Amino acid sequence: MARNINQPVRMCIVCRERFTQSSLVRLQCKEGHLEPYMGMGRSFYLCNTCTDHKKTSGQLARYCKSNTPAALMNRLKEIVVNDG
Ligand SMILES: [Zn+2]
Structure with missing residues (x-):
């Protein structure tokens, strides 16, 4: 590439x-809670392929210290759609 x-x-x-x-x-x-990066604090990245990947919910839950990975994935989909 x-x-x-x-x-x-x-x-x-x-x-x-x-x-x-x-x-x-x-x-x-x-x-x-998962949010688009607002310019402050720690951030992390997902590639376009991994916004819809079976491993993604677990990674998001780890990064967000959350026990509701399904909710994080729903939020991720909203963010990706809004992002264009
Ligand atoms: Zn990726």
Whole structure:
């Protein structure tokens, strides 16, 4: 895969592949709830493939310290849709 070396590269938390930052969805957790990254606090990335992957709910639950992975996945779908 060709990459522009001037673009920052980040790792998807599910597949651990590296992608340019602009092709990833940037997220954060606030008190156990999943939100789009608002510019403050810790964030993490998902690639487009892993926004709908069977391993994703478990990873989100870990990052958000949540025991409701299904709710996190529902929220993720909303965020991805709104993100375009
Ligand atoms: Zn991924």
